[in-house]
Amino acid sequence: MAADFSLQRLDTSQPDFQPRFAKLLQFDAVQDAAIEDTVAAILQDVRKRGDAAVLDYTNRFDGLQAASMHQLELTPARLAGALAGLDKERRAALELAAERIRRYHERQLQASWSYVEEDGTLLGQQITPLDRVGLYVPGGKAAYPSSVLMNAVPAKVAGVAELIMVVPTPRGEQNDLVLAAAAIAGVDRVFTIGGAQAVAALAYGTHTIPQVDKIVGPGNAYVAAAKRRVFGVVGIDMIAGPSEILVICDGKTHPDWIAMDLFSQAEHDELAQALLLSPDGGFLDAVASSIRRLLAQMPRSEVIATSLRERGALIKTRDLDEAAAVANQAAPEHLELSVEDPLALAKKIRHAGAIFLGRNTCEALGDYCAGPNHVLPTSRTARFSSPLGVYDFQKRSSLIMASAQGAQTLGRIAATLAYGEGLQA
The missing domain is CATH 3.40.50.1980 (Nitrogenase molybdenum iron protein domain)
Structure with a gap:
């Protein structure tokens, strides 16, 4: 060759x-019509049938025989066991990498701010973390513990209250490196599901899996198509x-x-x-x-x-x-x-x-x-875009508190502009 x-x-x-x-x-990311149709059907089915649909697709695509969603959630003890079972060199590498990633991303934290004008009016910005984030991680023979750390650590630094990881386990094959990385990064819940059905469960919520605010993490063409379709219902990181x-x-x-x-x-x-x-x-x-x-x-x-x-x-x-x-x-x-x-x-x-x-x-x-x-x-x-960071797991709310004097001044300006737009109320 x-x-x-x-x-x-x-x-x-x-x-x-x-x-x-x-x-x-040039890279023509042609959207395969067959993939798009399949993903659209899966999303609709999960939205309609919830856990039952997720269970059906997981058993079919991953070759499992799970009877309930309970069997598809890994316990904290399983994650801790995966970490404890690593040899010293691999564990040290994961922990050192996580610490370096954490230390870097702590510098990205944004703080709330405000200022008071001469008439006493307060203006500002309040920074709050997302409540719940879903992390998609490829599974099976593929081992991407670095992907777990790069997505989960910034979310935790941002203050995300609950981080839910989904990782497929074809034929029941679980990757201890991935699970150990989840333990180190502080992932809260892990479900052994993947594909478009996992994206749908995170985006719409089911009886077992709560709806998240944002979905991050890499996946195959079906995962990418699903993330593209649920954007707007939830946030996503990017289509890579x-x-x-x-x-x-x-x-x-x-x-x-x-x-x-x-x-x-x-x-x-x-x-x-x-x-x-x-x-x-x-x-x-x-x-x-x-x-x-x-x-x-x-x-x-x-x-x-x-x-x-x-x-x-x-x-x-x-x-x-x-x-x-x-x-x-x-x-x-x-x-x-x-x-x-x-x-x-x-x-x-x-x-x-x-x-x-x-x-x-x-x-x-x-x-x-x-x-x-x-x-x-x-x-x-x-x-026009940037690396994933803490700022992707925080959001901003504007703060406005008018003083009595400020309300008089701003009121006249607002009224003039509103009447100009034909919005008298």
């Missing part, structure tokens, strides 16, 4: 660069696309390091995107050689090869300033600045989910344990 592997090369000095680059960035990484390098980092950084996201999915920008054409050649040599050693080499072939590229720029401009156009989920002075270059970046500064900061650190959240905007949505 490595011998005939080819990676797209682009050059910003070429007249056709912009249309080729725009085409490369395939993973992305864009690396800007001055040509002075070891090419093997850069190749592995590109692999780190390409291995997620055949649709993932990995881009490298550099003003040094010889360095791009060196990275291409590293990719060919290292690819065969990767357990997920087929996925990486498809991702790089279909959506990856090595791009030569005139200089680092132009590389920053191209990166802003891409608005990537993950942006690495593998350059001599990353802080200076970072000031020229306007659109990126997370920025990794310097040669020693590989993207994987952010995925697991650095502290900032790994739930990031994809598909160029970093132009």
